[in-house]
Amino acid sequence: MTRSLEIEEGASVEVDRRTFCKLLGGGIVVLVATRASDLAAQQRGYPEDLNAYLRIDPEGRVTIFSGKIEMGQGVQTSLAQMAAEELRVGLDQLTMVMGDTDLCPWDAGTWGSLSTRIFGPALRAAAAEARTVLLNLAADRLGVPLAQLEAARGVVSVKGDARRQVSYGALAKGQAITRLVGEKAVLRAAADFDVMGRPTKRLDARDKVTGRAQYAGDVRRPGLLHARLLRPPVHGATRVSLDLAKAKALPGVVVVEEGDLVAVLHADPERAEQALAAVDARWTLPEPAFDTESVGDHFTKHAPEPEVRESRGDATAALAAAKAAGDRVFDVTYRTGYVAHAPIEPHTAVAEMKDGRVTVWAGTQTPFGAQPRIAQALGLDEKAVRVVTPFVGGGFGGKAAVGQAVEAARLAKLTGRPVMVAWTRSEEFFFDTFDPAAVVRVASALGADGRISAWDYHVIAAGTRAAEILYDPPDARVRASAGRNAAGSLHPFAVGAWRAPGAGTNVFARESQIDLMAAAAKEDALAFRLRNTSDARAQRVLKVAAERLGWRPGPGPTGRGQGLAVGIDSGTYCALAVEVRVDRASGAIRVERVVAAQDMGLVVNPQGATLQVEGCVTMGLGYVLSEELRFRGGDVLDRDFATYTIPQFSWLPQIEVVLVPNDGLAPQGGGEPAIVPMGGAIANAVFDATGVRFHRLPLTPERVRAALAG
Amino acid sequence: MQRTVRFRLNGRPVLLETDDQRSLLWVLRTDLELTGTKYGCGEGLCGSCTVGVDGRAVRSCATPLAEVDGREVVTIEGLERDGQLHVLQQAFVDHDALQCGYCTPGMIMNAWALLQRQPRPTRAQIAAEMEGNLCRCGAHRRILAAIEDAAARGGVA
Numbered sequence: 077m078t079r080s081l082e083i084e085e086g087a088s089v090e091v092d093r094r095t096f097c098k099l100l101g102g103g104i105v106v107l108v109a110t111r112a113s114d115l116a117a118q119q120r121g122y123p124e125d126l127n128a129y130l131r132i133d134p135e136g137r138v139t140i141f142s143g144k145i146e147m148g149q150g151v152q153t154s155l156a157q158m159a160a161e162e163l164r165v166g167l168d169q170l171t172m173v174m175g176d177t178d179l180c181p182w183d184a185g186t187w188g189s190l191s192t193r194i195f196g197p198a199l200r201a202a203a204a205e206a207r208t209v210l211l212n213l214a215a216d217r218l219g220v221p222l223a224q225l226e227a228a229r230g231v232v233s234v235k236g237d238a239r240r241q242v243s244y245g246a247l248a249k250g251q252a253i254t255r256l257v258g259e260k261a262v263l264r265a266a267a268d269f270d271v272m273g274r275p276t277k278r279l280d281a282r283d284k285v286t287g288r289a290q291y292a293g294d295v296r297r298p299g300l301l302h303a304r305l306l307r308p309p310v311h312g313a314t315r316v317s318l319d320l321a322k323a324k325a326l327p328g329v330v331v332v333e334e335g336d337l338v339a340v341l342h343a344d345p346e347r348a349e350q351a352l353a354a355v356d357a358r359w360t361l362p363e364p365a366f367d368t369e370s371v372g373d374h375f376t377k378h379a380p381e382p383e384v385r386e387s388r389g390d391a392t393a394a395l396a397a398a399k400a401a402g403d404r405v406f407d408v409t410y411r412t413g414y415v416a417h418a419p420i421e422p423h424t425a426v427a428e429m430k431d432g433r434v435t436v437w438a439g440t441q442t443p444f445g446a447q448p449r450i451a452q453a454l455g456l457d458e459k460a461v462r463v464v465t466p467f468v469g470g471g472f473g474g475k476a477a478v479g480q481a482v483e484a485a486r487l488a489k490l491t492g493r494p495v496m497v498a499w500t501r502s503e504e505f506f507f508d509t510f511d512p513a514a515v516v517r518v519a520s521a522l523g524a525d526g527r528i529s530a531w532d533y534h535v536i537a538a539g540t541r542a543a544e545i546l547y548d549p550p551d552a553r554v555r556a557s558a559g560r561n562a563a564g565s566l567h568p569f570a571v572g573a574w575r576a577p578g579a580g581t582n583v584f585a586r587e588s589q590i591d592l593m594a595a596a597a598k599e600d601a602l603a604f605r606l607r608n609t610s611d612a613r614a615q616r617v618l619k620v621a622a623e624r625l626g627w628r629p630g631p632g633p634t635g636r637g638q639g640l641a642v643g644i645d646s647g648t649y650c651a652l653a654v655e656v657r658v659d660r661a662s663g664a665i666r667v668e669r670v671v672a673a674q675d676m677g678l679v680v681n682p683q684g685a686t687l688q689v690e691g692c693v694t695m696g697l698g699y700v701l702s703e704e705l706r707f708r709g710g711d712v713l714d715r716d717f718a719t720y721t722i723p724q725f726s727w728l729p730q731i732e733v734v735l736v737p738n739d740g741l742a743p744q745g746g747g748e749p750a751i752v753p754m755g756g757a758i759a760n761a762v763f764d765a766t767g768v769r770f771h772r773l774p775l776t777p778e779r780v781r782a783a784l785a786g
Numbered sequence: 787m788q789r790t791v792r793f794r795l796n797g798r799p800v801l802l803e804t805d806d807q808r809s810l811l812w813v814l815r816t817d818l819e820l821t822g823t824k825y826g827c828g829e830g831l832c833g834s835c836t837v838g839v840d841g842r843a844v845r846s847c848a849t850p851l852a853e854v855d856g857r858e859v860v861t862i863e864g865l866e867r868d869g870q871l872h873v874l875q876q877a878f879v880d881h882d883a884l885q886c887g888y889c890t891p892g893m894i895m896n897a898w899a900l901l902q903r904q905p906r907p908t909r910a911q912i913a914a915e916m917e918g919n920l921c922r923c924g925a926h927r928r929i930l931a932a933i934e935d936a937a938a939r940g941g942v943a
């Protein structure tokens with residue numbers, strides 16, 4: 077769709093307001109549309125390039141419509157806070173409508189810590205514009221120049237004469253004003269946060285502690301059927317026979333077969349489960365090509381030619397020269413396994429067909445991504461598909477996949493009844509879009525002066541997020557083979573985005589390599605880092621984290637179990653300084669303390685940011701200490717929490733969060749950065765405690781015990 | 787077996803004519819439309835379906851209806867009194883002890899049962915008691931703080 081609109085800031089505009097205009101009624105509406113490059117990915121021209129809007133209705137209620145969704149990251153609260161402060165209304169005077177494809181402007185999806193960073197300024201600019209409109213109306217109404225007016229809690233009053241006042245509702249009444257804010261206003265807002273920074277309690281907390289908060293599985297429709305679907309035993313299996321007779325004979329059971337979709341449905345989910353057990357299907361299974369242990373070799377053998385992603389000087393020549401000069405060269409391979417998202421809420425959706433339209437309530441990170449998929453599967457126009465997103469019970473990237481929403485919609489169409497598809501825990505593991513296993517090979521050289529002289533970094537399958545060189549070797553390159561989505565050939569099952577996709581792998585590899593060079597140089601790991609990077613933000617967070625931990629300098633291994641790592645993600649720098657204890661007999665690692673120093677630019681909601689860091693650290697313990705999906709070819713061996721262990725209360729370290737102030741920088745991502753350096757920091761601390769360097773995550777007790785014994 | 791099952795649910799008598807081998811979780815979520823109790827694994831491994839039965843924490847996904855016959859069942863919906871949050875609920879709000887909130891009802895009910903038995907547990911006792919309740923968002927630290935605080939505020943009520 078081409079752009080038919082030149083945006084003049086604050087100008088009244090005629091846009092194609094087809095769907096939502098009707099729903100809006102009167103009042104004051106401010107649309108946000110920008111062409112800023114970092115928003116480009118979020119645009120698809122509906123209508124034109126609208127990103128958000130807010131409305132003030134004749135009752136004075138402010139409603140914000142956003143395609144973002146709330147999955148625990150607190151974006152509902154932080155967006156509301158920004159708009160409320162800018163508009164001078166209380167949080168209680170404001171309603172958030174999120175992730176509803178009928179009511180909200182198109183949005184690419186909620187991930188990558190982008191919501192606050194990119195969306196925040198846009199919303200803030202819109203709120204500022206609305207305030208301007210209201211103040212101008214008030215100036216007319218009260219016959220007072222603008223400068224003499226002030227606004228608070230949705231009321232404009234004359235400074236020094238509070239009796240002369242008019243409410244937003246009264247001002248909005250009888251109006252039908254539409255304004256548009258564009259790129260410039262948004263950028264200005266991003267550069268000029270001045271009112272945020274106070275901690276705010278979550279708006280959704282009360283509903284979530286009372287059980288009232290609605291998730292997809294809590295949606296009830298009259299005549300609802302619960303579906304269970306026939307699944308292949310392993311990925312890549314082919315069905316050779318199917319006998320539905322027994323299932324069909326069960327009372328109240330609806331059986332559906334359409335192509336690859338075989339489902340049994342019942343008003344009681346347990347009856348549906350029993351019916352599924354009565355389905356007799358035979359499969360042929362493919363030969364497994366590789367498994368948990370051989371995946372690294374498989375990748376190394378089958379990875380396509382790497383592409384250079386970052387380069388300076390000539391890393392190959394520098395490494396050769398270093399070798400020739402007798403400098404120390406380190407050539408080390410790091411490995412990670414497949415990691416599951418494992419949200420506690422499995423993928424769930426409810427679908428209902430009515431009058432040729434389908435409505436799907438789905439736990440999804442991308443309602444607007446689900447919409448065309450559902451439309452296509454049902455042979456409907458996109459406009460005939462409405463996706464509504466209730467609260468999402470954790471996503472971490474995994475709920476960008478919308479298979480369950482498509483399944484529910486297909487079954488609703490086929491049965492003519494509302495249908496719920498709620499994946500079981502086993503299905504959730506089986507159909508997850510895992511964080512891919514990866515191999516990273518780093519060759520680096522240490523000059524006689526204790527400086528890193530060459531850096532050659534090659535990552536397979538993890539992508540290059542957070543793989544930047546960061547340090548100052550004059551000759552360096554970063555290469556990548558098989559990006560994260562190189563499906564099929566490389567991976568036996570689906571892979572996808574996981575909280576900061578691939579970044580944890582890359583920072584584990586880089587920061588381990590830096591650490592082993594520091595140890596080889598007989599230099600303190602902090603001092604070595606500071607001397608080898610000129611990146612001021614990296615230096616600052618490293619220093620702050622180390623100082624807060626009580627870092628005791630000395631060449632590793634010191635036996636104390638302290639470790640450091642730094643990573644960049646979504647524009648945020650995060651350094652972790654940790655302390656671990658290793659039980660040599662059992663191989664168990666106990667992470668005692670984690671200090672996170674995070675420079676995330678201007679902090680909009682310190683409370684929320686701190687919570688996110690704590691969440692990252694706690695969740696991050698999993699991929700570092702225990703989480704690795706075991707598989708054999710397409711057979712997913714870990715299908716429940718009995719064998720796939722995620723962090724629990726007893727693992728909890730003492731977590732300290734330091735938000736390193738950097739108010740001159742617009743807000744950067746906060747939902748993911750702290751999970752990124754976890755592997756590096758803990759592996760480095762384990763080395764410091766034991767003198768043994770680990771090159772593979774997770775650091776399971778078996779591996780640690782074996783390495784210490786060996 | 788199809789039969790009449792009677793129990794008290796959140797202080798009110800309930801009578802169900804149904805198969806008594808159905809799980810308490812799905813009876814609550816479907817027949818009784820109390821959806822605060824969550825499915826997380828269906829095999830007793832995550833705790834998100836935790837409810838109170840005669841004051842003790844029980845995994846409703848692994849509890850056949852027959853087992854609650856004649857008993858007192860409390861779910862997350864039963865903690866609030868006249869619009870007043872239970873002290874545990876209030877503590878979870880005050881301590882930001884949740885993110886996505888999906889594990890929250892199970893966490894609160896497990897803690898509720900703990901405080902019934904032991905009104906002033908130590909932090910270590912709380913952690914041990916909560917161990918089997920999983921939270922993927924990593925709200926653990928706040929959850930422990932909330933429970934500790936609720937206990938200090940007399941959380942048994």
Ligand code: FES
Pocket residue numbers: 824825826827828829830831832833834835836845846847848
């Ligand atoms: S759903 Fe009952 S323990 Fe997980």
Ligand code: FES
Pocket residue numbers: 148420469470884885886887888889890920921922923924925
């Ligand atoms: S808050 Fe999301 S699982 Fe606990």
